[in-house]
Amino acid sequence: MLKEKVMSTALTGNEEALRILADYLKDDMQACNRTIISRMDSPVPLIPQLAAHLIAAGGKRLRPLLTLASARLCGYPYGPEHQRHIKLAACVEFIHTATLLHDDVVDDSNLRRGLASANAVFGNKASVLVGDFLFARSFQLMTDDGSLKVMGILSSAAATIAEGEVLQMSTQNDLSTSIEKYLDVIHGKTAALFAAACRIGAIITERPEREELALESFGTNLGMAFQLVDDALDYAANQGTLGKTIGDDFREGKITLPVLAAYQKAEGVEKVFWKRVIEQNEQTDQDLEMALSYIEKSHAIQATMDKADWYAQKAIDALNVFEETPLRKMLVDTTYYTVNRAR
């Protein structure tokens, strides 16, 4: 096995990497999309309408792509009788979409928050109920698949996601949150599903536990890197093209590493500033700009990206148990892309 030698500072990669991977798995992705469309149908018209708003509209489909890629990396056989990876990839996307819908629910005590789209169009309640429907559908898909092991992994991931989201709520506006707790939050809300999505690829191919755990580690670390970058992007003013609105996390008083890293270095007026805007959530129109300048001064984005690089490197290392195939290379490149989309 070739040990990938990548220095943390030498990580490269661009959006092409993801396109190349999706292209390599085009047939699988198309079959997965067909399964998604057919399984989100319901005699109640609002359900496919709202689901289509999120699902059919596209998006990166990163998580189902990871399930498909993991299955293929493990040598999952081709042919019409081998469709478990398709069904389970759809299942992973349903769980992800359900959590997105639920994550966007507006707390009635905090209506200042910017409205997310499905929410804004269909309302809180419809978003919650359609999320529930997709969640239930994902378990129906798992039942069809028939593997109790897969079911155990995905139901446990679903519980961990909810725990991560609740933990995140409880850290909101709290600058005394430790970095460790922040890492627990992003492990729950993001990395757990990445890990499960990858691991089930090995399970359905009946690969040895070593490969199963290697893929779980790849998914976990990729997920951590992905979320760290996502959190960095929320304060990266030149990244408006990536579909994220700058400052959403800031306005919500969400505790992410850029804020924690800046706050932990802050003294005097800076400290007072962070306490006012995050802990007391008292913000004026100029505060985001001020926050960005404090974050820049403290190199908090760099600290966040360094941590993302560290996880990305661990993700890449985990793939070393697999042979050096073009697909493994694509997963490495996708990992590079994940950490580099913020640069």
Place this chain on the structure above:
Amino acid sequence: MLKEKVMSTALTGNEEALRILADYLKDDMQACNRTIISRMDSPVPLIPQLAAHLIAAGGKRLRPLLTLASARLCGYPYGPEHQRHIKLAACVEFIHTATLLHDDVVDDSNLRRGLASANAVFGNKASVLVGDFLFARSFQLMTDDGSLKVMGILSSAAATIAEGEVLQMSTQNDLSTSIEKYLDVIHGKTAALFAAACRIGAIITERPEREELALESFGTNLGMAFQLVDDALDYAANQGTLGKTIGDDFREGKITLPVLAAYQKAEGVEKVFWKRVIEQNEQTDQDLEMALSYIEKSHAIQATMDKADWYAQKAIDALNVFEETPLRKMLVDTTYYTVNRAR
């Protein structure tokens, strides 16, 4: 087999029936409560706190009681190695609690609605996330149990509940809703879980399909009767003692049989009244009293209760495939109680 001879008008029974059933299954219920408490635990403190607000506080526990009773009716064996009924009863309660939490989410476009308690104390978002956690936990419990058949039935019930709730949303404020569609709504939101709760009692006891379907029919029809009575109680002014607030459905413009039955008989000013208060949702403080008088005049509560009696009778008939045991008698009495709690 004795054919229960019960005239629709002769249904009797009181709250004692439920107490007697719960008492007969006391050991099972206590074991189920212990499973509920231990499985709703989490390292994230807000989760058991919020869950306790609904679950540990008690309530009738009607749905898990139905699973336990069904299992015992089918002769599920006693002994420490036979605990599947306990786990699955807890599972049913988790699904029910999750849907309660999600049903109480306030639509931001409709903040006039009276706040439900978990919601009011913890906010929309926490309620949604803890609901998700309980839902995930229920699937972890099912995975532990290991029956794909049970998993299929409960995941399909969960999808049907979400469909019923979405369908209910889409009928809101719409007086042209047919009674058939209203019955679809209550089948989804209530009867589907009652049916699944009962059916799994037969499955884990490996009873013939005839008994499995008899229990499913018992659950479905009991659930329909239960929800019809619940909807009647929302307009039954003397029932404040039952923990329901009179007029909640009215204020939300929810389409239930009492309103549909009254509206379908209405003419002239009455018709104009219903269109204003329900379709346009323009209500003054005196309108509930006016609605109650129109409902009384049109015998709409009686029509609703007659329908509930009809379903209750079907539920009781379904039990005829079982031997006439004390437990079967208790289930019959509980059915009577269900329809009589409004009288």
